[in-house]
Amino acid sequence: MSQITTNGDLTTSDGRPLKAALAAAQFRAKRRAFFLVAPLLLFIIVSFILPIGQMLHRSVFHDGFAANAPDVKAWFAVNPDGTAPDEAAYAALAQDFKAMKADKTAGIAGTRVNYTLPETRSLITATARVADDLAPPYKDAFLALNPKWGDAAVWQAMRSASSAYTADFYLISTDRERAADGTIQKVPENTRIYIYLFVKTFLLSAVITVICFFLAFPVAHLLATLPTARANLMMILVLLPFWTSLLVRTTSWIVLLQGQGVVNDVLIALGIVGDDGRLKMMYNQAGTIIVMTHVLLPFMILPLYSVMKTIPPSYARAARSLGATSWTTFRRIYLPQTLPGIGAGALLVFILAVGYYITPALVGGADGQLISNFIDFHMDKSNWSLAAALSAMLLGGVLVLYWLYDRLVGIDNLKLG
Amino acid sequence: MKKLLILTTALTGVAFAAQADVTVMSWGGAYGAAQTEAHVKPFAAKTGIATIMVDSDNPATPLKAMVEAGNVTIDVASVEYADAIRLCDEGVLEPIDVAALPAGADGVAAADDFLPGAVTDCGVSTDIWANIFAYDTTKITGTVPTTVADFFDLEKFPGKRGLKKGAKAVLEFALMGDGVAPADVYATLGTPEGLDKAFAKLDTIKSEVVWWEAGAQPPQLLADGEVVMTTAYNGRIFNAAVGEGKPFAIVWDGQIFENEMYVVPKGAPNKDAAMQFIQFATSTEGLQAQAMQISYGPARKSANATEILYKDGKTVMGPNLPTAPENMKNALETSSSFWVDKDAELNERFNAWLATN
């Protein structure tokens, strides 16, 4: 087929250089492969990436005050940071309040300022309600209504809120606020919540991952060493929970663990606890840990099992024959070989646990809630931007873990059943 | 392939059957059932408009979220009084035309027939209900709790307490439990010290509290023995006790009462039918029909003119309503003006308090 031309290059039978023909063929093959993937990629971009991106945009954007207080916004634009509000500022504010009352937008404007400075929402909605009675001189009218209107911190908060783009929601998400002089400080002790929740979410996930590991290891080892037929049969016991509806499993655990549940009844029948000493294992952190461990355990067993299956038993026997104790054999020979499986399982369980929502919502009570539940809470309360900021932080954490998983394990090695 | 086609057609056929015309969102459980029996079903039967009921823990929250996100899928919602005013202020609700509401059974115009405050710019009262606390008479025998202070007394009455997960009614309840007179509750709560005092009182029982969210939960918590006493909506306890024969008793001391309002969200898919529903449901007969289902009082004078019997046909509703004089001895009416402004802020503080410490 190929011929050698006068200058020594290989060509195809129709005379094109072989190198170019090969490149063209490879390009066509690449394009064909890509065209097969393109419809799905487009679908995922439109139905998944775009919506999430759009939602995350809200974490830095909130025009509740900026759009409804144009006059004050204009005043802020011409007067630099730190200018004491003069009569013109109060007049602009009065103008905005009258418009807010007419358009019923004081609530949303107040909500926005309240994110930056707590307890200003009621100040704004209450003032808007009597906005029509405001008359010059405006400064005196405002101060007569509420002395807080003379407070520099309130004006600083309004200045901050008058820009639609803001980092304030990330400040809130990290329990921080802007002081009256613009510096960033921690919020008072009794309103700190989100750092604590992030730490708690990661800690609980770690605890669940560790428990899963200790439960999964012996089971995976047993499955990997049993004869095939028996192992397949036992595998069903692992896969059954995997295939059973999450809500069914959660229901079952409630039935088992609640105060008047099966476990407590059995313990009382056995005389281990008294009727008034029923254990509280549901609607608290313990409930979240127990049920999530059960739900996520198969995700740990399966990768461990597939790694352990490939470990030849002859290594352990060799170690024994060379005089190692069974503990040494396990620690020095077996365990190191299972590390890839441990890494894969632990990362997967941890990633799934960090973003968990349903189980904590149903069995977590007050102290078993995770960060996802608070994202839901703020969605419910129409605090879109705050929910988006919390989502962005959670998503960032999950993506880092996902990247790590891809580096260490490879997404191709994700196995289901 | 052919089989697949048939299956496909069958599934598509089912998918687009029956579209409801009016969707009412209420609080589920016994209350939702009462409104379904008294309002939803008769309205559908009378007008031929398909009407369905959906449940929520507190319809005011999803309603606001729906309107602000432009995703309104409900037509009528049953919300608390302060929420009806707050959401109206925020432009989330459709205004209500008082003149279009039907006159009382005695012919008095709606504006005069409704009790003062029962019709607002955007809402019409469907009943007057109360936050109370209740206990199981088979579990607490001998000395029984009689005052709101007893609820917070873990020494006298050891055991778990059920409390609503939210600031509203809980903070007032805590202050009354601390001995603040009903008349001073909101003045106290309006000061930072008063607020700290309320949280301090809650701190004393925090470790023993089981928090509930849906109104159907407290009777269930009592019945399951998960708590020895719990705050609850009075009608839920009444229906469990009288309707289902559960051994529950209500303590009226320290009750917190208010109007419940039917409202229409802005952008409701079927606004006209929704207004028609509200006119039907808040007529003298509509309010009486609801009071026959659950022990919440009607807010029309004409509906209170005659004695109402529970659906069992023998229990007189009068003494079981929050507005009965013997139940009002130490009672507090929710201040809508307080909660309209403070709801968001106090819930923030409440959540931080709940999630930490």
Next chain:
Amino acid sequence: MALPIYLSPAERVWQYAYRAICAMIFIFLVAPILIVIPLSFNAEPYFTFTQKMLSFDPAGYSMRWYDTLLTDGMRAPEKLRDAGWWSDAWNNATWVKATKNSLIVGFWATILATVLGTIAALGLSRPEMPYRRLIMAILISPMIVPIIIIATGLFFFYSDPCGIIGLHCGRLTATYTGLVLAHATLGIPFVIITVTATLSGFDQSLIRASASLGANPRVTFFKVILPLILPGIISGALFAFVTSFDEVVAVLFLAGPEQQTIPRQMWNGIREAISPAILAVATLLVIVSITLLTTVELLRRRSERLRGVTPQ
């Protein structure tokens, strides 16, 4: 399994203890799922075994909770059970409606996910696929990203899906279409994973053999590739279906009152007051999952046999 003879007595004790531990973990895995089955036949509205149940007294058991599944939400449940009654149940019973919704949404979401996912997997498994790793990571991500983030994103997006290109075309919330698209997105990673796994064991020389015998790519796909990877596709489809069938968060955020699915109804039931009727639903769902699991296991073995992989 006999223990190796070289073990010391202490090691023997440990081996037996180890098996006991494994047995307990298996009980932990399976018992909670099976416990609901007998309890769903409880004659009393309790969640524990009554004295009568423990002594196997027939009076302690009943089908009443299964009956409530049919009658709940019916217009006239107390009527005689004739054709009219059954049509009432078919059209109005809450759980029947929920089942229909779950099946409709699950069916279409599965079709969409399986078709798109299989085609993409064919591309992904070609050695010349550009940016393979990155694209794979993107396509798998709906399984990794917390569902609450996906649901909130879709909640806003669906309220004005064309808004992003400056048009208005109605909304996707409270529609079957919206729910199907969301569930398809969530099911796609499972299809990708199972089908690419099947394709990785696929002998590429079969394609060349088919081509050398004169088959065009289409014929090769339908006559050679498809029959061999079909078990993988069906497993993937089953995973996608179960994902949709079990999904509740997207339904909570995106569905209207007309699209309530089985998990959504269960969610309501668990949050308010678990009635034993929930246990009856749970029992039925456990039976469904056992059926699906068996199907997938049989498919997996068939696929291994077809591809000549010896089962391990």
